[in-house]
Amino acid sequence: MKMDERKQQILLAIIKDYISTAEPVGSRTISRKYKLGVSPATIRNEMADLEEMGFIEQPHTSAGRIPSNLGYRYYVDCLMQLEQLTEQEEGTIRSGYENKVREVAEVLNRTGRMLAQLTNYTALVQTPQLGKCSYKHIQLVLMGPAQAIIIVVMDTGAVHHQMMSVPENITQQDLDQISGVLNAKLQGKTMGSIRLTLIKEIYFELARHRNILDLAIELMQDRIASAKEDKIYLEGVFNILNQPEFHNVDKVKVLLSLLEQEDTLRDILETPGDSQGITIKIGSENNRQEIQNCSMITATYQMGDKIMGTIGILGPTRMDYARVVTVIDCMSRNLSRTLERLLKGQG
Amino acid sequence: MKMDERKQQILLAIIKDYISTAEPVGSRTISRKYKLGVSPATIRNEMADLEEMGFIEQPHTSAGRIPSNLGYRYYVDCLMQLEQLTEQEEGTIRSGYENKVREVAEVLNRTGRMLAQLTNYTALVQTPQLGKCSYKHIQLVLMGPAQAIIIVVMDTGAVHHQMMSVPENITQQDLDQISGVLNAKLQGKTMGSIRLTLIKEIYFELARHRNILDLAIELMQDRIASAKEDKIYLEGVFNILNQPEFHNVDKVKVLLSLLEQEDTLRDILETPGDSQGITIKIGSENNRQEIQNCSMITATYQMGDKIMGTIGILGPTRMDYARVVTVIDCMSRNLSRTLERLLKGQG
DNA sequence: ATTAGCACTCATCAAATTAGAGTGCTAATA
DNA sequence: TATTAGCACTCTAATTTGATGAGTGCTAAT
Numbered sequence: 001m002k003m004d005e006r007k008q009q010i011l012l013a014i015i016k017d018y019i020s021t022a023e024p025v026g027s028r029t030i031s032r033k034y035k036l037g038v039s040p041a042t043i044r045n046e047m048a049d050l051e052e053m054g055f056i057e058q059p060h061t062s063a064g065r066i067p068s069n070l071g072y073r074y075y076v077d078c079l080m081q082l083e084q085l086t087e088q089e090e091g092t093i094r095s096g097y098e099n100k101v102r103e104v105a106e107v108l109n110r111t112g113r114m115l116a117q118l119t120n121y122t123a124l125v126q127t128p129q130l131g132k133c134s135y136k137h138i139q140l141v142l143m144g145p146a147q148a149i150i151i152v153v154m155d156t157g158a159v160h161h162q163m164m165s166v167p168e169n170i171t172q173q174d175l176d177q178i179s180g181v182l183n184a185k186l187q188g189k190t191m192g193s194i195r196l197t198l199i200k201e202i203y204f205e206l207a208r209h210r211n212i213l214d215l216a217i218e219l220m221q222d223r224i225a226s227a228k229e230d231k232i233y234l235e236g237v238f239n240i241l242n243q244p245e246f247h248n249v250d251k252v253k254v255l256l257s258l259l260e261q262e263d264t265l266r267d268i269l270e271t272p273g274d275s276q277g278i279t280i281k282i283g284s285e286n287n288r289q290e291i292q293n294c295s296m297i298t299a300t301y302q303m304g305d306k307i308m309g310t311i312g313i314l315g316p317t318r319m320d321y322a323r324v325v326t327v328i329d330c331m332s333r334n335l336s337r338t339l340e341r342l343l344k345g346q347g
Numbered sequence: 348m349k350m351d352e353r354k355q356q357i358l359l360a361i362i363k364d365y366i367s368t369a370e371p372v373g374s375r376t377i378s379r380k381y382k383l384g385v386s387p388a389t390i391r392n393e394m395a396d397l398e399e400m401g402f403i404e405q406p407h408t409s410a411g412r413i414p415s416n417l418g419y420r421y422y423v424d425c426l427m428q429l430e431q432l433t434e435q436e437e438g439t440i441r442s443g444y445e446n447k448v449r450e451v452a453e454v455l456n457r458t459g460r461m462l463a464q465l466t467n468y469t470a471l472v473q474t475p476q477l478g479k480c481s482y483k484h485i486q487l488v489l490m491g492p493a494q495a496i497i498i499v500v501m502d503t504g505a506v507h508h509q510m511m512s513v514p515e516n517i518t519q520q521d522l523d524q525i526s527g528v529l530n531a532k533l534q535g536k537t538m539g540s541i542r543l544t545l546i547k548e549i550y551f552e553l554a555r556h557r558n559i560l561d562l563a564i565e566l567m568q569d570r571i572a573s574a575k576e577d578k579i580y581l582e583g584v585f586n587i588l589n590q591p592e593f594h595n596v597d598k599v600k601v602l603l604s605l606l607e608q609e610d611t612l613r614d615i616l617e618t619p620g621d622s623q624g625i626t627i628k629i630g631s632e633n634n635r636q637e638i639q640n641c642s643m644i645t646a647t648y649q650m651g652d653k654i655m656g657t658i659g660i661l662g663p664t665r666m667d668y669a670r671v672v673t674v675i676d677c678m679s680r681n682l683s684r685t686l687e688r689l690l691k692g693q694g
Numbered sequence: 695a696t697t698a699g700c701a702c703t704c705a706t707c708a709a710a711t712t713a714g715a716g717t718g719c720t721a722a723t724a
Numbered sequence: 725t726a727t728t729a730g731c732a733c734t735c736t737a738a739t740t741t742g743a744t745g746a747g748t749g750c751t752a753a754t
Binding site: 103136137139141143144149151153157159161162163235236237238241242246247248249252253256257260342343 | 450483484486488490491496498500504506508509510582583584585588589593594595596599600603604607689690
């Protein structure tokens with residue numbers, strides 16, 4: 001069977017209608033609302049074909065048709081026409097980013113809120129991945145008789161800190177000395193790029209403070225790099241409760257218990273390969289089977305030309321793909337631009 | 348009408364039964380399950396009295412009785428007998444706190460998770476309130492040609508940071524000088540306690556860097572102190588979906604949209620006066636009318652003898668008060684102890 | 695003061711009924 | 725040959741009905 005022009009139009013009509021009404025679409029509706037110039041009977045025949053081809057399905061005998069995952073996929077790949085944002089929406093976004101911002105975290109936070117608000121779905125925003133950014137400044141600060149804090153500033157502007165124990169007799173001068181050497185050796189280096197030889201150099205220069213160094217380097221590598229690899233902001237979780245597919249509390253429960261764990265969020269956001277740009281995962285294409293009735297649209301954002309993280313929208317498979325793609329595209333560009341401006345130029 | 352011994356016992360039975368079953372309690376049930384040695388008819392008479400007194404109410408004519416807010420209040424104030432935690436639970440808590448912890452944030456996070464897990468309700472954990480803790484260390488770090496980060500370490504171990512613009516020609520030496528003066532003047536001072544005279548002293552010593560100072564002090568006072576006054580961790584939100592009173596999606600929606608805003612969380616956690624120890628707010632006693640069918644049990648935690656923040660459990664008014672009070676009491680003590688150990692002694 | 699007995703109320707559940715949307719097929723039509 | 729009108733059929737969802745049973749309040753007996 002071939003996919004001719006008319007079949008495409010009918011499929012498009014079914015998908016558009018289902019996206020906006022959440023009700024199975026019947027032949028009569030199509031012939032009335034989307035004037036294709038043919039009678040319901042003809043549409044019925046075509047629909048039988050589309051069903052056989054796997055693009056649509058029938059919830060039960062006497063109901064209309066709904067798109068299948070394959071149908072959505074075809075729509076997204078071949079039929080979808082992107083929407084334009086309204087003047088007003090563009091304005092909202094622009095002013096959201098133009099507003100004075102000093103911190104990366106704040107920008108990301110705001111991004112999440114705007115995404116959720118503009119799409120009415122749930123937004124996920126991943127903070128920059130530390131492995132990919134480099135040390136800007138390292139500072140050890142004495143806190144108490146045997147305690148210090150190690151503060152690590154990355155070139156993205158992110159600041160991480162961690163308590164550590166130090167020998168009783170250590171002074172702030174000692175710590176300053178250590179900080180000095182660490183800075184000299186590590187500044188500008190990516191976390192991933194630190195080699196053993198470099199570490200040896202540091203130990204050589206600071207043989208006296210061996211045990212503090214052990215701890216400091218362990219903290220910098222393990223703790224800060226792995227434990228806090230990236231954080232994921234969630235925004236607009238309750239938006240999803242407005243969708244009719246989540247009027248059943250059990251489904252909500254499954255989803256919420258999933259979203260409450262950051263690990264799974266990371267899993268959900270992940271895209272196969274290092275795909276740049278926009279990725280759409282529909283239903284069973286998702287990494288988690290708990291969200292088989294959801295779709296995920298993600299985009300990466302970058303600083304300069306390094307991809308630093310991902311933002312995404314989670315909604316039902318019946319989501320408004322055209323709109324979400326437009327929004328997320330616009331937002332990821334704005335986000336990249338803003339971050340760059342924030343860090344390179346002056347905030 | 349007077350509240351005699353038997354009325355109390357009947358009220359207690361109703362409340363206990365309703366807490367565990369979520370179903371209206373009838374006279375027959377009480378006489379059978381809780382052998383008070385009287386017939387259902389007698390209990391019916393007493394129940395009519397209790398209803399007139401406002402302690403219980405009838406959802407509809409042919410149903411049993413459920414406790415009213417006033418009934419819960421009487422229970423909590425006069426009838427409730429605290430539960431003991433099991434050996435195992437005590438163990439869980441102890442080991443949860445014994446595990447190596449280096450950071451305040453981590454301890455609080457874990458506290459939230461344990462609270463949610465032990466009670467099966469939603470846990471709220473407020474981070475230490477900045478206004479009440481004092482500056483330990485202030486550091487300005489040059490980031491770029493005209494940008495710096497101000498890092499503020501509090502005596503609680505909390506670290507706050509904020510980007511700021513600085514004049515083009517400023518050097519790290521300048522910033523070190525400023526940091527030095529700020530430290531000398533502000534170390535050990537509470538945020539609330541800084542007086543104008545002190546600020547003047549600082550300006551006098553650093554007249555040269557007036558504009559940086561303006562910004563730094565503004566940031567320290569406004570931004571860090573107010574914007575980040577305290578953060579509130581939410582844990583186990585989806586636990587509440589297990590409660591039959593939230594089997595209706597609309598109610599869930601109201602609750603979730605409330606919990607998604609940190610401001611309202613703060614509002615909800617707030618207790619009238621500076622009440623130390625455990626506070627119970629039942630139904631309409633809550634600050635927000637959206638949670639009139641919920642109760643909130645909170646406890647404060649301290650460092651030394653300063654009250655630093657609040658932890659709380661949010662559940663339906665039909666929550667297991669006896670258990671939650673025990674759990675939260677135990678947790679807040681453990682938390683206070685752990686924080687003290689973490690900061691005073693060595694982590 | 696307590697209790698047995700009884701009439702009464704009301705929510706809940708299941709079965710029966712109805713209404714309507716939508717289909718697939720067939721035969722007529724262009 | 726492609727399209728369409730017409731019609732019988734199917735199935736869901738909504739509504740109605742009736743039965744069930746839990747629970748009450750009242751009264752009169754204990």
